[in-house]
Amino acid sequence: MLLNKIQCSQLFLRKYCHYFERRLHAQVTTFQTVKTLQISVEEPAKHPISGLATNKSAGDIFPAPRVVPMVLSKDPVVLPFDDVPGPKSLKYLSNIRHYISEIGTQLTATLLTTGLNISSYLSKRTSIRNLSSLFDDYGPVVRFVSPVGGDIVLLNHPEHIRKVFSLEGDYPVRSTLESLEKYRMEHRNHVYGGIYTVHGLEWVRQKSIMERPLQGASTHYASSIYETCDKFTQKIYNLRNYQDEISKDLYKEIHKWAFDCMGVLIFSKQFSMIDTEVVYSQCDKSWMYHCLEQATDALDKCETGPHLWKLFTTPAWYKLVKYCDNLDHLIGKHVLEADRELSGKSTDADSHCLMNAILLSDNQLTAEDIATILMDMLIIGVNTISSSMSYLLYYIARYQKVQCLLYQEIENMYPNLIIDDITKLKENTPYLQACIKETLSIPRGTLIIMSTQEASLKESNYDDAKKFNPDRWIKAVHDYHAFASVPFGFGSRKCLGQNIAETMLSLLTIRVLQKYKLEHHYGEVQPTRRFISKPSKPLKIRFIDRM
Numbered sequence: 373m374l375l376n377k378i379q380c381s382q383l384f385l386r387k388y389c390h391y392f393e394r395r396l397h398a399q400v401t402t403f404q405t406v407k408t409l410q411i412s413v414e415e416p417a418k419h420p421i422s423g424l425a426t427n428k429s430a431g432d433i434f435p436a437p438r439v440v441p442m443v444l445s446k447d448p449v450v451l452p453f454d455d456v457p458g459p460k461s462l463k464y465l466s467n468i469r470h471y472i473s474e475i476g477t478q479l480t481a482t483l484l485t486t487g488l489n490i491s492s493y494l495s496k497r498t499s500i501r502n503l504s505s506l507f508d509d510y511g512p513v514v515r516f517v518s519p520v521g522g523d524i525v526l527l528n529h530p531e532h533i534r535k536v537f538s539l540e541g542d543y544p545v546r547s548t549l550e551s552l553e554k555y556r557m558e559h560r561n562h563v564y565g566g567i568y569t570v571h572g573l574e575w576v577r578q579k580s581i582m583e584r585p586l587q588g589a590s591t592h593y594a595s596s597i598y599e600t601c602d603k604f605t606q607k608i609y610n611l612r613n614y615q616d617e618i619s620k621d622l623y624k625e626i627h628k629w630a631f632d633c634m635g636v637l638i639f640s641k642q643f644s645m646i647d648t649e650v651v652y653s654q655c656d657k658s659w660m661y662h663c664l665e666q667a668t669d670a671l672d673k674c675e676t677g678p679h680l681w682k683l684f685t686t687p688a689w690y691k692l693v694k695y696c697d698n699l700d701h702l703i704g705k706h707v708l709e710a711d712r713e714l715s716g717k718s719t720d721a722d723s724h725c726l727m728n729a730i731l732l733s734d735n736q737l738t739a740e741d742i743a744t745i746l747m748d749m750l751i752i753g754v755n756t757i758s759s760s761m762s763y764l765l766y767y768i769a770r771y772q773k774v775q776c777l778l779y780q781e782i783e784n785m786y787p788n789l790i791i792d793d794i795t796k797l798k799e800n801t802p803y804l805q806a807c808i809k810e811t812l813s814i815p816r817g818t819l820i821i822m823s824t825q826e827a828s829l830k831e832s833n834y835d836d837a838k839k840f841n842p843d844r845w846i847k848a849v850h851d852y853h854a855f856a857s858v859p860f861g862f863g864s865r866k867c868l869g870q871n872i873a874e875t876m877l878s879l880l881t882i883r884v885l886q887k888y889k890l891e892h893h894y895g896e897v898q899p900t901r902r903f904i905s906k907p908s909k910p911l912k913i914r915f916i917d918r919m
């Protein structure tokens with residue numbers, strides 16, 4: 373799952389801070405030089421109306437930026453060392469050498485997870501126990517020495533995790549989503565790779581632009597989210613078979629619900645994908661949804677396993693470029709439309725959705741920069757929430773005692789089925805919040821071994837750690853280490869969408885439980901061991917009418 377990967381990388385990054393400090397320095401140097409050289413590089417072709425870079429045709433998908441001869445001026449032109457002209461073949465060889473070490477690390481991680489998967493299959497034990505056994509054998513810090521790349525270090529002790537976070541400094545660095553970073557910086561010629569990978573002062577700037585609108589959006593649009601939750605419950609009603617089960621893939625429906633909610637929060641638009649069966653149609657919203665699904669799949673493939681796309685054009689990289697270009701183009705259209713509308717009437721304009729808030733704020737972002745931010749929020753928001761929501765419903769369906777307590781809380785708090793004060797939602801539903809926290813503490817499996825999720829499952833950290841037991845989070849009952857479970861990260865680089873995520877998960881759970889009693893009569897559902905984790909098989913949950 374993305375969350376796990378992000379957390380995981382964070383730990384490794386912060387552990388090897390010297391390496392990343394150097395990396396960060398290199399990044400800043402590159403940025404400065406790119407700025408110096410802008411006069412000599414021809415801009416990529418722009419869409420005549422949107423001003424955004426145009427989509428490339430399939431055959432022309434990786435055009436190299438065309439460099440025009442430099443104009444001699446009195447000012448000295450400073451070239452970065454990498455750009456000093458010389459034989460190209462040697463340059464390619466040096467690139468390969470540079471990637472071998474990174475790919476070595478990737479391979480070690482892949483071998484490690486594959487090995488764990490195979491042994492878990494052979495021994496019929498869960499993969500988590502196998503992973504735990506590494507810590508049982510070697511202690512709370514496990515090091516994998518990679519023969520050709522960087523080493524991998526796993527931590528699972530909350531105190532060690534706390535220490536790593538405490539060393540993060542003012543500008544923590546994260547290195548996930550490298551494929552998206554490469555797409556932005558090399559294919560689109562952007563200076564930055566998006567909020568997840570941007571570092572230093574630019575990260576502070578982008579974060580400050582997004583932070584306030586992201587905090588306020590879920591409160592402002594609570595009624596729209598609630599309506600979307602209603603549509604979801606209605607869709608479930610229509611999809612159920614004679615056993616009250618959803619035989620189709622429930623994850624897909626949850627994914628569409630998350631897309632609709634994010635559509636409201638980001639664009640103030642009702643996409644209504646939950647009402648749409650044929651998603652691959654010709655209208656913009658269906659095409660956007662389709663591109664999001666395909667881009668997610670490509671991102672998942674690129675980030676999982678060895679990053680061979682760094683060396684040559686793999687099918688996954690080709691797909692990533694194609695669908696990210698399309699997504700970027702569609703989002704760009706919304707940005708320009710909104711810009712036109714907002715410049716007409718500035719006083720009573722809706723400033724609450726993320727797109728309008730950014731457009732109305734006093735920042736120097738171009739339409740292309742804004743489209744990049746919104747695309748990141750869409751991809752990450754929809755996928756993290758879909759995954760968490762699927763597991764939340766699954767656990768509630770499996771643990772009937774938990775469901776009884778949860779339903780009692782919801783019935784007592786909202787007897788007339790209406791949530792009148794959204795600002796008190798979390799305060800009013802402590803048990804539901806405990807269920808959400810417990811869901812996010814349960815591991816979903818990761819490409820690289822996740823250490824904080826291991827910490828969440830350690831018997832020494834929690835009683836009955838592997839059981840779904842939300843009671844452990846009710847304040848009066850526990851005294852757990854604060855770093856034994858940090859699903860949204862910690863410190864200055866923690867998740868900016870936490871409030872949105874918790875509100876959306878809460879609202880849908882409340883609405884579903886008000887209408888249905890949930891049951892699950894099949895075996896355990898394991899997570900896929902990929903970058904973006906989801907249930908490995910269809911969630912056949914029964915939705916039984918309460919009235």
Ligand code: HEM
Pocket residue numbers: 375376378379382546567568579586749752753754756757760812858859860861862863864865866867868869870872873
């Ligand atoms: C259940 C859902 C979610 C989970 C579990 C989750 C988890 C995380 C984690 C663990 C991080 C890294 C924190 C760190 O490095 O310390 C993160 C970063 C981030 N998340 Fe989330 N997230 C979720 C939903 C969302 C949503 C819905 C949005 C946006 C609407 C969002 C926006 C972000 C952003 C922008 C960052 C990067 C922050 C930065 O680099 O400064 N997340 N998330």
